Amino acid sequence: MIHSLTYRVIRVFTLTLLISGCSSLQTNDQTGDRGELYDGTLAADMLGVADASTEREALEKGDSYWLRGDGDRALLYYIRALELNKNAYVAAMKIARVHQQKGNTALAEQTWRTVLAIEPGHVMALEAVGLIRLEQREYGYASDLFNQAIEQWELGLVGTESGSGGYIPWLAVNGLGVIEDLNQNYRSAIAYYRRALVMAPGQAMLLNNLGYSYLLTGQLDQAEAYFRQALSLRSDYPLARHNLALVLTRRHQPNQAVRVLEPVMGEAQARNDVGSDDAQ
Numbered sequence: 001m002i003h004s005l006t007y008r009v010i011r012v013f014t015l016t017l018l019i020s021g022c023s024s025l026q027t028n029d030q031t032g033d034r035g036e037l038y039d040g041t042l043a044a045d046m047l048g049v050a051d052a053s054t055e056r057e058a059l060e061k062g063d064s065y066w067l068r069g070d071g072d073r074a075l076l077y078y079i080r081a082l083e084l085n086k087n088a089y090v091a092a093m094k095i096a097r098v099h100q101q102k103g104n105t106a107l108a109e110q111t112w113r114t115v116l117a118i119e120p121g122h123v124m125a126l127e128a129v130g131l132i133r134l135e136q137r138e139y140g141y142a143s144d145l146f147n148q149a150i151e152q153w154e155l156g157l158v159g160t161e162s163g164s165g166g167y168i169p170w171l172a173v174n175g176l177g178v179i180e181d182l183n184q185n186y187r188s189a190i191a192y193y194r195r196a197l198v199m200a201p202g203q204a205m206l207l208n209n210l211g212y213s214y215l216l217t218g219q220l221d222q223a224e225a226y227f228r229q230a231l232s233l234r235s236d237y238p239l240a241r242h243n244l245a246l247v248l249t250r251r252h253q254p255n256q257a258v259r260v261l262e263p264v265m266g267e268a269q270a271r272n273d274v275g276s277d278d279a280q
Contacts, residue, residue, distance in 0.1 A: 049076045055085040062094065071098050082114070089118040096128070105132070121152040127172040139179050146172035170200035174209065181213055189213045204234040212243055220247050238264045249274055 052058035062077030075098045081091035092114045099108035109132070115125040130145030149172040177192030193210040200206065211226030227244035230237055241264050248257035254274045261270035 049080050052077060052080050055081045055088050058084060059091060071102060074098060087118050089115050092118065123149050123153050123169050124167050127169045130172060130175055134175050134178065139182065142175060143179055146175045168199050170196045173199060174206060177209060186213050186217045202233060204230040204237050204240065208240045208243060215243065215247060220251060223247050245274065
């Protein structure tokens with residue numbers, strides 16, 4: 001079979017976050033030693049990071065290094081901003097994003113906990129933690145976090161004070177759809193993906209997920225239509241190509257399936273994959 005449902009667990013913004021599972025977020029004593037948030041090899045004192053005397057100055061210098069692609073130096077200044085103001089959730093968010101990009105799961109977790117300690121209803125942080133719980137297959141906990149993020153957003157707690165601005169948690173809604181698919185509740189999954197598309201129109205990933213839910217219910221026409229829509233938005237989307245090829249294979253159209261797969265794997269591999277599916 002070409003597609004594995006677990007591939008739908010999205011690593012959006014390279015979200016490799018981690019947080020311990022429980023019925024509600026534990027945010028006590030999460031700020032800790034700011035030095036623990038750094039994992040690079042640079043020495044802050046040698047770089048003069050301490051010369052940044054205000055949170056704003058530290059953030060500006062961090063952003064400057066970040067834009068130049070120097071994540072290590074940016075991280076040091078963001079940590080400095082958090083040292084200067086323990087309630088600087090913006091600094092904490094920036095630290096989390098640096099660690100996400102670097103793939104530092106544990107440190108990203110620690111920083112998102114800091115965000116939630118400062119702003120317990122922070123929509124983006126709730127969603128982000130939910131995504132890693134989904135990736136860790138803690139589906140019940142992930143679902144709780146996604147629903148909390150959506151509830152906070154619906155209550156309008158996404159303004160400047162919450163640190164989320166105009167952030168829309170469509171990934172949380174998508175995550176609920178993934179969980180419903182895993183639980184074989186395909187109609188519910190389809191409803192979540194449709195809702196997510198209203199929140200974030202034109203997302204190829206959502207169209208692909210919606211198509212796959214239809215594929216799981218045996219509705220091949222609808223599945224094909226959504227896979228083709230996804231590819232019209234992003235022609236180099238391998239997952240949508242694999243899924244469309246799977247539909248065509250099930251319709252006993254192997255040559256068309258091969259043509260769909262060729263751009264992402266070459267003819268020989270495409271024929272091998274299609275042949276394997278036909279054998280099944």
